[in-house]
Amino acid sequence: MEPVYRSLEIIAHSLVRAQGLKLTFSGVENIPKTGGVVLAVNHTSYVDFLPAALGVYRAGRRTRYMIKSEVMDIAIMRFLVNHTKTVPVDRSKGGEAYQQAVERLREGLVVAVYPESTISRSFELKEFKTGAARMAKESGAPIVPSIVWGAHRQWTKTEAGTRNIGRSKLPVSVRYGPPISVAPDADPDETTVRLRTAMTELLHQVQDEYGDHPAGEFWVPARLGGSAPTPEAAAVIEDEEAARKAEARAARHPDDHTGHEAGR
Template identity: 40%
Template sequence: MAELVYKPVIRFALGFFKALDLKIDVRGQEHVPTTGGCVVIINHVSYLDFALVGIPFWRSHRRLVRFMAKHDVFSHPIAGPLMRGMRHIPVDRSSGSGSYHHAVAALRAGEFVGVFPESTLSRSFCLQPFKTGAARMAVEANVPVLPVAIWGSQRILAKGRPRNFRAARGTPVSIIVGEPIPPTELTPAAAGTKLLSDAVLKLLTDAQRDYPPPPPGESPWWLPAHLGGSAPASETAAREQAESRDKK
């Protein structure tokens, strides 16, 4: 099937990142499978993670990732048609079985399916507990899981922060692709999910360790508390998110 929407969107995104002069550092691109289906799991710190994480897959044999995203995005008058045109997978959290089976079918058809196992943006910029869906769908479709960590994207467009693309110019962004994890290592689902979380955490820790320090005089709001930043602690962020859900 011709990609009449996805490829132009990729070119636009790459042009946008170039205009922002982002310093994108990709490591581990050689781990991207050249053929077959694969579950791609990613930590989630920015609204731009979808677009940025796709870069190593596009560079590697022009592979495309069908991301699982909340159903509300598909209802947006602008984003909705684009998401459907790129054949991303809507997730209705009140009834997730349909999206799960949609993802498994895509994996069996040789697609890459992108999953944010934390199921939400992390305001603490720390890794949150993983849901078991990624491990379960990899086992059911008999495909590997590719762990990916992204860091620095929160400085460009983070949840709860004002949008300021001018200030984001020249921001370093690190993307690390880990080695594929075979489905045989992912059962039972709870143990498999712990294995996936540990794999992403290791990549994220490596990305944070090698990331450039904050410029002199800059308040490191984008660093988690345990790294000396002023982001809310994981417990505080989780409580605020729960309170926000309760108000809806």
């Protein structure tokens, strides 16, 4: 029953009702009813995890996210992580998080991964890390590609946008694609290309069906006439941001030279 997770589900549904979000789900039938599943989610918002998980809930499953271990410094978050089988990712011990995620998959759970690793400022798909492919290969679980569109209108990583997490009544669309099977001898790079291709197709389908994308709006991709940066311009901004973070991290932890195994 997992009472803590059940309490979170009640809170999540109450939050959606309070915000008046107009959630639309499609392809829920593509989520396997049983067994481990790697749920690959595009990343455009600080809150896109919620719609993706609510769609999985409709399939009768529960989602376990991989999240930054920094949240473990907060008592209530530490309690929630420990009681919901969430996978905290410690940058200095990325291999441990990766193996924990694989074990969750072998236990038959749905583990959500952001293949892009960080939020896309262009709202297009960035280059993917191979973590999802490697987890699927090692655990034998399929990958379910999924797209959330509209959550970035609530809260995203851009100076032009503002937080709109009150009663916004915004439309948010979620679509799940057919599962991608990963053979034990599959090449993770090739699988990652397959996954990104599938998610690109899903993204364009969802955008075409979403409704108006007003010209010049901060949340609309440049490809659709919006003022969001192009993928190339976004990459420059993100590289500069990553460099600043790396410098700050190095200043705090001068002896830390490890990488992020789970998403690599």
